[in-house]
Amino acid sequence: MRTSYFRRRFNIASKPGRLIMALLAMAALGGAYYLMHEGLNQLSQARQLERLPETPIGALASGPYAIAGNVSDRSSTVTTPYSTQKAVYVRYKLEEEYRDSDGDRHVRTLDSGERGGPFVLEDDSGSVTITTDFPESGIEWHLNRSYYREVGDRMYSEWALVPGDHARVVGRYLPTDQEVVFRDLSRFSLPAMVSSQSLDVDGGDRLFGAAIRISIATGLLALGLALTLTALNIHRFWIYVLTLSVVVTGGLSTLGIARLNAEWSAIASLYETRFEALDGAQQNSLLLADVAALEQLIRRSTSGWLDQWMFQRVVENRLPVPPLDDNTAAMAQQIVDRQPHGHYQHGWISWALTLGSFILAIGLLYLAIRTVKFKRLMEAVPTSSTQGLSFGLSELKGIVDTDDAFPPLRDPLTDQKCIAFDYKVEERRGSGKDEKWHTIEHTSECAPFWLEDSEGQVLVQPEGADIEYPRSHSETRGDRRYTVRFLDTLINVYCIGFAGLDRDRPDHLTIQQDDGTPFLISANKEDDIILDRGARGFVGVALSLGLFLFSATALMASDGSFSPDNLILSALTVPVVLCLYIGILHYNDIIFLKNRVERARANIDTILQQRHDLWPNLEKAVKGYLTHEKKLLEAIGRLRSADPSALGARGKTDQLIGFEQQVTAALKARIENYPDLKGNTVVQQFMAMMAETENYLALLRNSYTESAKIYNTRIQSLPDIILAKLFRFRSAPPKA
Structure with a gap:
């Protein structure tokens, strides 16, 4: 079997590319909304569980309650499928371990399900029927694994609640039917839950899960905004930073306050329901103690400034205190003292997530900054013509010739003409869903070419360049796939790289690789490349921001506590982190421009040093011939004895070069009268070197002047002037 096809490189700036970005943005924003909604729900539920006391069954009146007791033997049961014991509820799963064609081990689920029915829960004060309406109840069952067995490669697991087990239930008591159901709990921000664990563990796990969901939602929101701006063809980083800061900070703050208002309103309504049940039941000390404990727990939960403000605004006037005698007050205090705080039972996981996400965020931040830095560099460097090319970083557009x-x-696959190709041979291994392609050969090659525009042409040495191949060709022959990507001849390309001297033609410049200078050759338009780099930078920033928030929230929730104050703090973290991004970008820009100036100055010093090294030998060669040219010999002596370290001193370069040119011109005029001197090897080398470096020195000085101008302008403009003063960046001399 042989298949063959050509394809062009995916372009984000194209209409299909922008449409894909828009669809991805919608998916990211939809995911952010869903996770944020779920996270805030979990956060409210966990906080409500901390406020809700465990009520004795004998004190149940009407409304939502958290109760605890033992599963009665009088409960109806089902038979568990693997251990064949009697249980009121069981969740089961059968798994199998297998090896794929590569020998890797995997686990797959062969069977799973759950069974259950109503059961009776009892404590010292009474008993009550728990109606589960299985399987349509929507109950969260938090049970420890009660059975596990391995038979060969198969693993049998059960999570069962059996008569005699201790269980905690969060549900709604109906006094008319004398049963606990799991309906209409959402309006009180409470979960429908049956658990064999303590409420502090359930609450802590729920808080940790809420924090993680909220942080992931924030990251998806940042990613969705990045993709939206890309789809709208917007690539300005400051627009993204401003939009993200406003949306995330404003959005999280608004959602947090709205959720907090709903949460406090729900607990106030729950308390009012309990308090109203006291009418006609003043002699029920259990009921009085339960209501009093709820009132104290509500007041105790106002730990943060935001909670205190919302409590005073929403709840305080709706929280009447029931009259208590000493015994009832003591009972209420005992209930309050027994109430656990949220506790996350796997704290090491949160610390591992914190550290791992922080390290990954730093890595993504580095890549994002590097990408955005390159994009900003492309925007800052003007496009040159081939005839107006200057030494240093340059940008060109033209046709490959x-x-x-x-x-x-x-190219080795289609035999088409090109100036660069990337060739790969892959072999198919495995079968079915485990089928994979493994690379068995990978080669790349490029060749020098002319880049031609309307004014002329310049040689490009593409070795070491980042080449964006516009086309690729792929063929499949049996179990092997052959793919080649190539850059055609006679196509328009964009090129940014270092313009340096051509070794074979010292009076010409060529585009080549240079350490510390970006080098890109692409068949895409400059605007499309900038948009592509902007999109990558936005996505990198969004992902790193999400990971930073994930790290922060995992750390804050590691002890099972996460409050709206933490949510607002997370929201305020966004502009701080983004300001850090901007500061790093601008600092790197200044460092790049400063190094560019220093490098241009160093190149000039190198040429001046090379010219200076010729004068001692020249003096020896001409001294015997020009004994009567006292002034000329003194001038040569002055140049020979000049301090090399002072050659590049501020304001001295023009003076030095002018003096050299005068002496060289006078020397050239004199040696015409001395044929032997004119044919001297040292003199010939000197004259050739002086002529050869004259144009080069002019190019270097122009490059320095332009670099110094750009650098000085940047450090005198906002916001770079702040960094310049903070880190003491000094202006460069305008001329070398």
Whole structure:
């Protein structure tokens, strides 16, 4: 079997690319909404569980309650499928371990399900029927695994609640039917739950899960905004930062306050329901103690400033205190003292998540900053013509051309002319869903080419460049797939790289690789490349921001406590982190421009040093011939004895070069009268070197002047002037 096809590189700036970005943005924003909604629900539920006391069954009146007791033997039961014991509820799962074609071990589920029915819960004060309406109840069953057995490669697991087990139930008591049901709990921000664990563990796990969901939702929101701006063809980083800061900070703060208001309103309504049940039941000390304990727990839960403000605004006037005698007050205090706080039982997991997400966030931040930095560099460097090319970082646009001196390559798959290709051979291994392609050969090659525009042409040495191949070709032959990506000849390309001297033609510049300077060759338009880099940078920032928030919330929730104060703090973290991003970007920009100036200055110093090293030998060669040219010999002596370290001193370069040119011109005029001197090897080398470096020195000085101008402008403009003063960046001399 042989299949073959050509394809072009995916372009984000194209209409299909922007449509895909829009669809991904909708998916990310939808996921953010869902996770935020679920996270805030879990947060409210966990906080309500901390406020809700465990009520004795004999004190049940009407409304939502948290009760605890033992499962009665009088309960109806089902038979568990693997251990064949009697249980009021069981969840079961059968798994099998197997190896794929590569020998890797995997686990798959063969069977799973759950069974159950109503049961009776009893404590010292009485008993009550728990009606589960199984399986349509929507109850959360938090049970420890009660049975596990391995038979060969199969694993049998059960999570069962059996008569005699201790259980905690959060449900709604109906006094008319004398049963606990699990309906209409959401309006009180309470979960429908049956658990064999303590409420502090359930609450802590719920708080931790809420914190993680909220942080992931925030990351998805940041990602959705990044993709939305990309789909709208917006790539300005400051627009993204401003939009993200406003949306995330404002959104989280608004949602947090709204959820807090609903949460406090719900607990106030629950208390009012309990308090109203006291009418006609003043002699029921259990009921009085339960209501009094609820009132104290509500007041105790106002730990943060936001809780205190919302409590005073929503709850305080709806919280009448029931009259208590000493015994009832003591009972209420005992209930309050027994009430656990949320506790996350796997604290090491939160610490591992905190550390891992923080390290990953730093890595993504580095990649995002590097990508955005390159994008900003492309925007800052003006496009040059081939005739107006200057030494240093340059940007060009033109057509790829070749000739006999620099012939094109032939790609190894289709034998088409190109100037660069990337060839890969893969072999198919495995079968079915475990089928994978493994690379068995991978080669890349490129060749020098001419980049031609309306004014001329310049040689490009693509070795070491980041080449964006516009087209690819793939063929499948049996179990092997052959793919080649290539850059054609005679197509328009964009190129940004270092313009340096051509070694074979010292009076010409060529685009080449240089350490510390980006080098890109692409068949895409400059605006499309900028948009692509902007999108990558936005996504990197969004993901790293999400991971930073994930790390922070995992740390805050590691002890099972996470409050709206933490939520607002997380919201305020966003602009702080984004300001850090901006500060790093601008600092890196200044460092790059500063290093560019220093490098231009160092290049000038190198050429001046090379010219200076010629004068001692020249003096020896001409001294015997020009004994009567006292002034000329003194001038040569001055140049020979000049301090090399002072060659690049501020304001001295023009003076030095001017003096050199005068002496060289005078020397050239004198040696015409001395044929032997004119043919001297040292003199010939000197004259050739001076002529050769003259144009080069002019290019270097122009490059320095332009670099110094850009650098000085940046450190005198906002916001870079703040960093310049903070880190003491000094202006560069305008001329070398």
